[in-house]
Amino acid sequence: DAGVIQSPRHEVTEMGQEVTLRCKPISGHNSLFWYRQTMMRGLELLIYFNNNVPIDDSGMPEDRFSAKMPNASFSTLKIQPSEPRDSAVYFCASSSWASGANVLTFGAGSRLTVL
Amino acid sequence: GDSVTQMEGPVTLSEEAFLTINCTYTATGYPSLFWYVQYPGEGLQLLLKATKADDKGSNKGFEATYRKETTSFHLEKGSVQVSDSAVYFCALSAAGRGGGNKLTFGTGTQLKVEL
Numbered sequence: 001d002a003g004v005i006q007s008p009r010h011e012v013t014e015m016g017q018e019v020t021l022r023c024k025p026i027s028g029h030n031s032l033f034w035y036r037q038t039m040m041r042g043l044e045l046l047i048y049f050n051n052n053v054p055i056d057d058s059g060m061p062e063d064r065f066s067a068k069m070p071n072a073s074f075s076t077l078k079i080q081p082s083e084p085r086d087s088a089v090y091f092c093a094s095s096s097w098a099s100g101a102n103v104l105t106f107g108a109g110s111r112l113t114v115l
Numbered sequence: 116g117d118s119v120t121q122m123e124g125p126v127t128l129s130e131e132a133f134l135t136i137n138c139t140y141t142a143t144g145y146p147s148l149f150w151y152v153q154y155p156g157e158g159l160q161l162l163l164k165a166t167k168a169d170d171k172g173s174n175k176g177f178e179a180t181y182r183k184e185t186t187s188f189h190l191e192k193g194s195v196q197v198s199d200s201a202v203y204f205c206a207l208s209a210a211g212r213g214g215g216n217k218l219t220f221g222t223g224t225q226l227k228v229e230l
Contacts, residue, residue, distance in 0.1 A: 042222040102147045102208040102216050106158030
């Protein structure tokens with residue numbers, strides 16, 4: 001398996017633009033997580049899905065952020081409009097309840113810079 | 116709520132030195148505990164885990180013992196190598212709504228190993 005695949009790896013955009021980050025989880029995994037990593041705040045859970053259903057989005061910073069999982073093999077995290085304080089590395093991770101739901105496999109991350 | 120506290124870094128050691136990275140947690144119930152490692156430019160990888168009190172997780176020469184009485188899960192390695200230079204994250208799991216689990220991470224401890 002190719003692991004969790006995220007795109008783009010790097011994104012530089014201007015304030016006010018829409019940003020869409022994409023994630024393909026490992027085939028067969030039931031849960032998908034979006035985390036944000038910054039120097040100031042560390043790793044923050046933004047939202048997670050079980051069987052494509054959003055379970056907890058309490059970590060989503062504000063209405064400018066939205067996440068979808070239309071099917072078991074794809075998820076998006078959208079920021080509209082983007083702001084400089086959104087600059088961070090965004091990680092997607094997935095896990096399988098069958099093999100130990102606590103073991104997350106992370107993607108390589110999408111580094112977002114908002115100018 | 117659940118939380119994880121790690122010692123602040125960076126921790127700088129000479130090759131073959133003994134490593135300890137402290138981790139304590141606050142949680143309701145009986146969480147599982149984890150150490151993840153992040154190498155530069157990569158996502159997090161599971162290093163080891165323990166699912167109940169007194170369990171010892173081990174991998175690649177690293178060890179950590181789940182101590183319920185002190186709510187701790189300190190990471191140790193007897194002889195570090197330059198290749199161990201990375202950021203280490205302590206984490207605990209919490210049962211999520213609707214099945215599955217989510218991880219709460221500490222802030223991470225950067226380890227630098229020098230020749």
